[in-house]
Amino acid sequence: MRLTGKWNKQTYQLVRKLGSGATGTVYLANSARGQVAIKLAENNMAIASEVNVLKHFSKVQGQVLGPSLLDVDDMVTITGTYPFYVMEYLKGTELIYYMQKRGPEWVGILIVQLLDDLKRLHQAGWVFGDLKPDNLLVVGPPARIRWIDVGGTTMMGRSIKEYTEFFDRGYWGLGTRKAEPAYDLFAIVMVMINCYYPRRFEKQMDKPILQLKKAIYSKEALYPYREVMVKALQSKFEDAEAMRKAMIQAMSRGVSGHSFPEKKTPRPLRHQVKKRKGKKTSNLVEIFLFISFLLLVYILYLFGQMM
CATH class of the missing domain: 3.30.200.20 (Phosphorylase Kinase; domain 1)
Incomplete structure (x- = not known):
């Protein structure tokens, strides 16, 4: 035609x-x-x-x-x-597919970038509203999230005009549909969850916050960000910049090796001690290399943004 x-x-x-x-x-x-x-x-x-x-x-x-x-x-x-x-016309890869292809280390990098864009949008007096993976593409290199549908964007203070239940805090009983920064920050958490639960899920409990916490804690890749995510679900961040800083801190804390849940294991026998020490050292080296890679990728992304 x-x-x-x-x-x-x-x-x-x-x-x-x-x-x-x-x-x-x-x-x-x-x-x-x-x-x-x-x-x-x-x-x-x-x-x-x-x-x-x-x-x-x-x-x-x-x-x-x-x-x-x-x-x-x-x-x-x-x-x-x-x-x-x-x-x-933006050519790129859908966010969920990109995450599945590239690996969990990209969660923090892309979400930090998305929060930086939301900060600018909120400062201009707008809320994105219908924030979900369907409306996000990863383009590049360098990898960058772009928004492809602005139909739900609403002026600050008004009622959200378009939303998708899974990403809507009103559906989960965790806030109103008033257009404010906290509405988008809640949706950011649900976007992160959706990356690891592509089929999504329905509200099934009287206390949905417990259901969402369980979903977060059940995925090891999300565990480093658990405190940030739960705080955003409860609208406890003042703005996108505060959540962005918290995400960066969560990424950097991974270096200590305490971001993932500790697994309880039987006390080793004496003749196993040397072997276990060697394994522990190996695990710390792997964690250090992983975090170093993560930070290197983020630095390269920031460098690409300045070019």
Whole structure:
């Protein structure tokens, strides 16, 4: 299907459907600029709201947080006129697949980066709202999270207009749906959990906080961040920057080797002591090398951001 804007006369060749939501359908298209993403809708107000958000994203401390806005126009057909906007087409890997492929050491690195972006968004007066892996892509190198759907973005202080139950603190009975930083920080924790429970799960207990704690403590890769995650679930962080710093501290504490749960083992016999000491030393070396790798990757990421 070929689409030509009524006002700007730009022509786009629709290739395939990328996804759909409450406010419209997104298509991949070819254009004079190359491949782009086009969102078509029936509601002018919904399109106007999202366009406004994308314009604000481009002004957040000079950094584009979501897709770049390229064009806004109307499509005229025999059945009526439909508004659309054109945005940058981001090529990347879905967050959950990226985590499964690259390994657990990337959890902290990517979440720290996402929190830094949220800090800028919140300072500009917006809350992302519908924050979930489906709306996140990892692009690069260097590896960087980009947001691909801003339909749920809401001005601070208003009611969240779009949400997905699993990531919504209201669903879990752990807060309201008021647009505030703590709402997004709760969703960040649920994104981390979803990376290790891809099928998600439903609320099953009278005290859902206990269910979520159990999910966190059951995954060794999440254990270093358990205190940070539980604190965010209970809306105890003042802002995204406070949670970001706590995540960095949790990453660095791993060097001590005390971030993972200690397993109780029988007291060794005397003739086993030397063997156990050698094994303990080997484990400490492995932990040190793992954390060194983690910090090296994060330093390389920061260096890539400055280039």
